[in-house]
Amino acid sequence: MSCRFLRVQVFVVAAVLSIAMLLFAATHRDNAVGPQYKTVIDLSTSIPASSQTILSQTTLVAPAELGGAWNLETLPSTRLIAPLAVIEAEHKKFPDSESLITMDDVATYERLHGAVPQGAIILLASVRSGTSPVLNHDALHFLVEARNVVGIGGAGTQLVSSGENSYLARKGIYELENISNLAVVPRSNVVGVAAPEKIAGANHGPVRLMVLVK
Numbered sequence: 001m002s003c004r005f006l007r008v009q010v011f012v013v014a015a016v017l018s019i020a021m022l023l024f025a026a027t028h029r030d031n032a033v034g035p036q037y038k039t040v041i042d043l044s045t046s047i048p049a050s051s052q053t054i055l056s057q058t059t060l061v062a063p064a065e066l067g068g069a070w071n072l073e074t075l076p077s078t079r080l081i082a083p084l085a086v087i088e089a090e091h092k093k094f095p096d097s098e099s100l101i102t103m104d105d106v107a108t109y110e111r112l113h114g115a116v117p118q119g120a121i122i123l124l125a126s127v128r129s130g131t132s133p134v135l136n137h138d139a140l141h142f143l144v145e146a147r148n149v150v151g152i153g154g155a156g157t158q159l160v161s162s163g164e165n166s167y168l169a170r171k172g173i174y175e176l177e178n179i180s181n182l183a184v185v186p187r188s189n190v191v192g193v194a195a196p197e198k199i200a201g202a203n204h205g206p207v208r209l210m211v212l213v214k
Helices: 003-033 103-113 137-145 165-170
Strands: 039-042 059-061 081-089 121-126 151-154 174-177 190-196 204-213
Touching: 081 103, 103 137, 121 190, 137 165, 165 174
Parallel strands: 081 121, 121 151, 151 174
Antiparallel strands: 039 204, 059 174, 059 204, 081 190, 190 204
16 A cells, blocks of 8 residues: 555545534534523513502512412413513504504504414503503404413503403413513514512512513
């Protein structure tokens, strides 16, 4: 076997080993990075440390508050991290329409952003500044039955039409009240994280609500 042939063999083996090591390093580096987010938006309302009231504090109301199965202690953690969608009440052909989210608003959302993700947290917004809209019967039942939402939130304390809170409780859906900074949240392609205190036996309590923007 000639020396030239041996040199060629050594060169080929060395080249293959080098490429393999580079590919291994790149794969290892990619796996180590994990998911990345451009920013995190905090939707929790701040209150003074000396305040004795939680009326304006961002609150999670568990299903057990109105007869459902889960309280703050037993609410599954898997329901607290979910895709998030912000649906706006737009101007429609009836008075004060910016205060009510209807199927027209849901259809507009899905036309612009695609279907509401399965198992999502829904936040309610309005095109009219300072307005805290509620979901009407049809929109609520569609989102619960067809999109399997796990939570509904908004800037106010009333999120659904009168009499619908018990329906949410029976379906295991929690409510997020007194949310801030809704205007700066992207309407889709984000992840919501609701982190309430795990208080034994409590049906509602303060929550840190954050949005992870991809």
